[in-house]
Amino acid sequence: MTVNLASFLYLVSGVLFIMALRGLSHPTTSRQGNLYGMIGMGIAIATTLALATPSAGRFGLIVLGLAIGGGVGAVTARRIAMTSMPQLVAAFHSLVGLAAVMVAAAAIYAPESFGIGTDGDIHAQALVEMSLGVAIGAITFTGSVIAFLKLDGRMSGKPIMIGGRHVINAALGVALIVLIVLLVTTESKLVFWLIVAASLVLGVLLIIPIGGADMPVVVSMLNSYSGWAAAALGFTLGNLALIITGALVGSSGAILSYIMCKGMNRSFISVILGGFGGETAAAADDGIERTVKQGSADDAAYLMMNAQKVIIVPGYGMAVAQAQHALREMADKLKANGVDVKYAIHPVAGRMPGHMNVLLAEANVPYDEVFELEDINSEFAQADVAYVIGANDVTNPSARDDKSSPIYGMPILDVDKARTCLFVKRSLGSGYAGIDNTLFYKDGTMMLLGDAKKMTEEIVKAMDH
Amino acid sequence: MTVNLASFLYLVSGVLFIMALRGLSHPTTSRQGNLYGMIGMGIAIATTLALATPSAGRFGLIVLGLAIGGGVGAVTARRIAMTSMPQLVAAFHSLVGLAAVMVAAAAIYAPESFGIGTDGDIHAQALVEMSLGVAIGAITFTGSVIAFLKLDGRMSGKPIMIGGRHVINAALGVALIVLIVLLVTTESKLVFWLIVAASLVLGVLLIIPIGGADMPVVVSMLNSYSGWAAAALGFTLGNLALIITGALVGSSGAILSYIMCKGMNRSFISVILGGFGGETAAAADDGIERTVKQGSADDAAYLMMNAQKVIIVPGYGMAVAQAQHALREMADKLKANGVDVKYAIHPVAGRMPGHMNVLLAEANVPYDEVFELEDINSEFAQADVAYVIGANDVTNPSARDDKSSPIYGMPILDVDKARTCLFVKRSLGSGYAGIDNTLFYKDGTMMLLGDAKKMTEEIVKAMDH
């Protein structure tokens, strides 16, 4: 295969990746989009093999590597629970980061094979590109590992604040720059590994001060990083597929981070500086007597069966309790009874963008019953019941009314406009932002204290009576 | 200047052109966008001069050319009436088309200077790219000239149907391909000029059968062509700015053509095949007795001054009559009287996309009072008066209700939902599509027959009484 044909095929695979993301603009085209992505990856792999024409032994090694990795990947993909998506994505990112480091190491140990010069005489430009790639890759690796551990609950979500960490980070950053200059001048492999080491440490230090609940933003940011690392190595290898894909992934992660920060009305900087969302504040105790109206599953069933319009607002608690299937059953009962049922999704409900949508989809809720904030918010005023299940912050009216609230300005779902607001959660405790929700004490609110799944199942049972 | 720096600067100017179009996504950023465009063009010119380092004499020639052309352009831009925008754009396109032909001719007469080989030994690839560029350029040139003549009324808008034109066009197309192959094999300059000649003829033949009213689609299509011609020459000259810009312009024209065809509910093919909109049909005479309620300026003034909400629907007749300033005065009077006034713009109102918007803007109508079809259509039901000025097809209910109508399926403004519908036009004649408008005979409609500007001025006067 000539290099020109190969480059052209790499371009084709880059374009197929663009088409893959393009397909995600609508659920009906999304499956085809994913297929484009697979074809693009297949073309990239086949092209590389046709170009490199490895010996039989090496070819066997390649098949072996693909088989081992592919097997692990396939099994993981089949087994993983939908509620574990955030940590799965974090884990996968760490792999890409480490792979980028390994590829760069291979290139520096066998520069002729990669066409970037000869041992001891590697092109300076390639060295710069490579060290950028390897540094970003290493940061992605350890950063994602920490994010995974925090999301998976294997490490406390508490922010870990090391004294003087800003100074240490700055020093590491400067050290990295010095090391990169050193690498270009000396081409020493030791310097290369020092860059790797410094970046690995930096990755850890950057992520540990960030609270567990902020991890989704971090994961998305690391996604962006892995894209930039891929693009940097794409420059070294002169590979169009890598350059295009790197830019796509880089943009994608950055945009998702932006969307999340905007949905939470926080600045990206404040997220990165960390220390938020570690402890869960108890209900504020300001001395004012507050009464809560508590209800039972029977009350809830009665209210909803006699309603004309019910809007369901799922939140993180639904994911924790895995209540989506029970919820779907409840909605079916209501619809069978002639009640108009819709779902309202806040942009940052749950713990990652689109988290609720994927869980509802898993429970077979048709996506045309699921609405975004702007599209449904005006309908709460006409709803008889808002059934809030495991959501909290995204309904907190202080974001709308109380200028002193830390979440003031964050858009919220106006569930308080509904005639009755049913709140399913286990306690009067706060959500991710650690802020008391005044809605619990409102007249039209009825608290259904308990696990989201159990409570919903009880309501379903009560509806049968 | 090194070629690498130059290429980088060409990329910068390409990016600035992207930013220019991006700016047009909103009126507030649009002026800045235009500025980006100018800077991009300045960088492209400066880079080329720095790279080519012409002799003093040649430099003088360049300044002369820029001054003459620039002067003509600047004066034209200052003097042209806003209502003549369609023909101005057509005229400008023809210049780009001809310039593309000239540049290609220069390249073939001095191939070494353009780095595409030596006389008699030009790279085959460059010849193919060039002949594509020159053919598209020449078609753009004559096509745009015809479009200009038809739009400017210097040539009848009637479709000119030559017998067997499809055969002739196909023959010319085949001839073009043969000539291009010949050019690559012989490099004869005669063949080059034959390609130019055939394309010029093809440009004329393609456009004359298309009716004057379809010219906007044609202009947009030619805009697209001029982009592809520029891109083809960009490949020959290896110029990034040309390649990027060509693709941008090519997409832009194609998308606008698509939007227009969709707004008219016609297929692009049927537009190109021509023969539509030449003659203006008289009001259909189907034997049914139909009565028309005619009103005076005083009636209209009274109705509107006592209304709560008036929606103004401008159309092509407003542009013909130059009634936008009078209209604005009328709206001011109404607003001063506490009436809620809005403007509703159909996507294909007038004779080019955005035609009405630019005229209203000229008359100082703030753009936040001007709404698009989807955003305002539901409001007609709450409006007391719909003031339809020189619009016709875009209000015709048969597009909505009559399956046999040629415009069935075209989205329309629901002016018939308003309590009263005032129709300002000179007769009961039809509009561009040549279809009778049943709205004229409806109960709630009052016809205000007369020139749009005069009638509106009279209404303004009547409002003072």
Next chain:
Amino acid sequence: MDQTLQKALDQLDQASAAVRLAVQNLANAPGGAEAAGDAAHALSGGAIDPFVFRFAIFILAIFVGYYVVWSVTPALHTPLMAVTNAISSVIVVGALLAVGIAASGVAAGFGFVALMLVSVNIFGGFLVTQRMLAMYKKKDK
């Protein structure tokens, strides 16, 4: 000896001719020589025909154009037509080159005509767009 010398000199001539040819080949057709050769070096792109890159740029620019134009608000479609027309006159780089350095007078002449035509567009296009855009105002009172 003279013969030996002559032979040596002849060989020198031949050799240098061959080398010159090789250099030319290398300079004119980078890529051709390596095509069958070192795939790895090729991967690094040193030998890729610039056409491939240009084509990639062209394809990506079409994607950008598609999205950027769809994001233009319909109210500004007329200025859009004017401004795309203006920027399409970047063909001026070809005209400048022809006037500036074309070896043939005829070519320079063609270039001059192209330059004049396209200058009308550059100035006319941007200025008329500016004039139009200046008219779009927000409600201020």
Next chain:
Amino acid sequence: MDQTLQKALDQLDQASAAVRLAVQNLANAPGGAEAAGDAAHALSGGAIDPFVFRFAIFILAIFVGYYVVWSVTPALHTPLMAVTNAISSVIVVGALLAVGIAASGVAAGFGFVALMLVSVNIFGGFLVTQRMLAMYKKKDK
């Protein structure tokens, strides 16, 4: 005569060395030589550093990425994260190269590790996305 011959041969050596150097220069640093030279030829791009093209492709791809990701519907943001993760494993081309043809065994070893890691992503990423997307259904009854 012998001396003359010797001298001629020496010169031949020197000349060929010089030519070899020139060839190397030409091969390694295309562009450098012409920089000051024929601007017109340069314009045709024969001499442009591939880095410039790659950079252009990178910049345009960022624009495409920006638009294409903004057009993703929020309901599919979780699959978006999964699929971008999957496609970022196109870094596999580097791993394949290292395993396939790296001259050094160490390099091939690194490549093998990278290949395994990234294969997990390729298969895992696309399959989990497929699993998720298969769940998004329209109302059918």
